[in-house]
Amino acid sequence: MHADATFVIGARHEVCEDWAAAGDAWALVCDGCSSSPRSDFGARLIGRAAERSLALGQLCPAHVVEAAAEQARNMALPARCLDATLLAAWHDPGGGCIRALAMGDGVIAARRRDGSLEAWSIEHPDGAPAYPSYLIDDERLGHYLRSHGRRRVVHHFDGPTRPRQTVVVQDEHLSLAPWCLRWAFPLSRYDMVAVMSDGATALRTPDGSTLSLGDSLRELLAFRRHRGRFVRRRVRGALRKCGWQLGDDLAMAAIWAPNDKLEAA
Amino acid sequence: MTNPTKLSHHAIVGSHYGFSATRIDDLGAAEYTLVAIAADASGSVGAFRRRIEKAIAEVALACKSSPRADNLMLRVLRFDNDLHEIHGFVPLPAIDAKRYDGCVEIGGATALYDAAHNAIGSVTRYGQDLADDDFEVNGIVFVITDGGDNASSARAATVKNALEHAVTSEALESMIAVLVGVNIDAATSRTLSKVKSEAGFHRYIELQDATASSLAKLADFVSRSIGAQSKALGTGHAGAALTF
Numbered sequence: 001m002h003a004d005a006t007f008v009i010g011a012r013h014e015v016c017e018d019w020a021a022a023g024d025a026w027a028l029v030c031d032g033c034s035s036s037p038r039s040d041f042g043a044r045l046i047g048r049a050a051e052r053s054l055a056l057g058q059l060c061p062a063h064v065v066e067a068a069a070e071q072a073r074n075m076a077l078p079a080r081c082l083d084a085t086l087l088a089a090w091h092d093p094g095g096g097c098i099r100a101l102a103m104g105d106g107v108i109a110a111r112r113r114d115g116s117l118e119a120w121s122i123e124h125p126d127g128a129p130a131y132p133s134y135l136i137d138d139e140r141l142g143h144y145l146r147s148h149g150r151r152r153v154v155h156h157f158d159g160p161t162r163p164r165q166t167v168v169v170q171d172e173h174l175s176l177a178p179w180c181l182r183w184a185f186p187l188s189r190y191d192m193v194a195v196m197s198d199g200a201t202a203l204r205t206p207d208g209s210t211l212s213l214g215d216s217l218r219e220l221l222a223f224r225r226h227r228g229r230f231v232r233r234r235v236r237g238a239l240r241k242c243g244w245q246l247g248d249d250l251a252m253a254a255i256w257a258p259n260d261k262l263e264a265a
Numbered sequence: 266m267t268n269p270t271k272l273s274h275h276a277i278v279g280s281h282y283g284f285s286a287t288r289i290d291d292l293g294a295a296e297y298t299l300v301a302i303a304a305d306a307s308g309s310v311g312a313f314r315r316r317i318e319k320a321i322a323e324v325a326l327a328c329k330s331s332p333r334a335d336n337l338m339l340r341v342l343r344f345d346n347d348l349h350e351i352h353g354f355v356p357l358p359a360i361d362a363k364r365y366d367g368c369v370e371i372g373g374a375t376a377l378y379d380a381a382h383n384a385i386g387s388v389t390r391y392g393q394d395l396a397d398d399d400f401e402v403n404g405i406v407f408v409i410t411d412g413g414d415n416a417s418s419a420r421a422a423t424v425k426n427a428l429e430h431a432v433t434s435e436a437l438e439s440m441i442a443v444l445v446g447v448n449i450d451a452a453t454s455r456t457l458s459k460v461k462s463e464a465g466f467h468r469y470i471e472l473q474d475a476t477a478s479s480l481a482k483l484a485d486f487v488s489r490s491i492g493a494q495s496k497a498l499g500t501g502h503a504g505a506a507l508t509f
Contacts, residue, residue, distance in 0.1 A: 224397065224398050224399070225289065225290060225398050227289070227290040227291075227292075228289075228290065228291075228292045228293055228294075228295075229293065229294060229295040232295040233295045233398060233399035233400055234399050236295060236399065236401065237399030238399075240401070
């Protein structure tokens, strides 16, 4: 099992509000809300709290947000700085799978052992992602649920046949129950899972056209090796070789399970 | 100094001699400056070989304490009639500078072009392997000698072609090759200046003697040049030429 993570500042950003981290068997990204104060700090606090939780082999979103909120208070940061997405993937040895979780927008991608790619693009069409920070503030949560909460999840499949896209979730109004989206990727069928901020959907060609998510993923996930800083190398290599421009900050983290892990599982 | 089981061996096209390098799977950074130092070990170097060894050790120590240490890999070889790899490309943090004590074993003649060709070829070839895996890579080569070539199978043009290939292959973002003359009299100075032009070295610097202070100054220059080249990585340009 090997994991790596990287993040890159968008072309027009003063500070990178995305953050990513990886451990031996987990990977995560966070994307701070641009309109919330000091969300660059908040994304890192959420990420750091999740990191500590994942290092223990678990991820409880409410505990993560509470731990991050405590740190924010200690640093005299506004509570709203914690408005950040959290997408994570981790190895579950008992379940023989890689689990993934998404709170807010972004992309979860997985590669099947036959080489085909699947991805779930989580979108909030009204521009208000379901940040985990709302879970510890009843007033903000109530307002969000009354006024926002549209969510759409598009499944992309890129295999031997023609790429296809299917809308698999269409929430007109989120309630608390499906706040957090979860996946389980059996190691028998999948060898790599990546989590990405929504910057993956905002990449542009050198002439300024927006890339389709399928085209972006084919390049971003074209790892030749899965050792060392493989995610950082691939993201930088793709940006360098393709001349892509970043329409937004981009964070990406991936976890790879070689065949020996499959046998162990 | 290094665990030999972690090095992989590579051939260089057009050369009898290959090189070794850390396996790509074992590398922890995403970008590297590849440094190759080829040190003359012909008979005439015997009087100051310890100072050459010390200079190489000082370069390694200085680079180890550089903020870019994690992004530097160093390969050292000595040459007389033949080439002898002291160690292949190894990340700086893994190098023990004490290893260079006694590394310059004195031999016979001066296969200067063979050594330059091998040093440049190794940077290009390994750089290509790294670039194929999305590493950002540039290179810098130092060839240290006290005289002209008298034993190579390669020619000056072979070295020049290797340097041109280093750039045109696009494996390396930039490449710098420096010829260093040590303990040089006027006649050798003219010879090495000609070598510089014919073989396409980017720079030629010389020390008229081989005292401890001169070689310490050389070590400082080499270390600073490596640092400048490493800092230039990602800019698309070579590091600034520094004053010797």
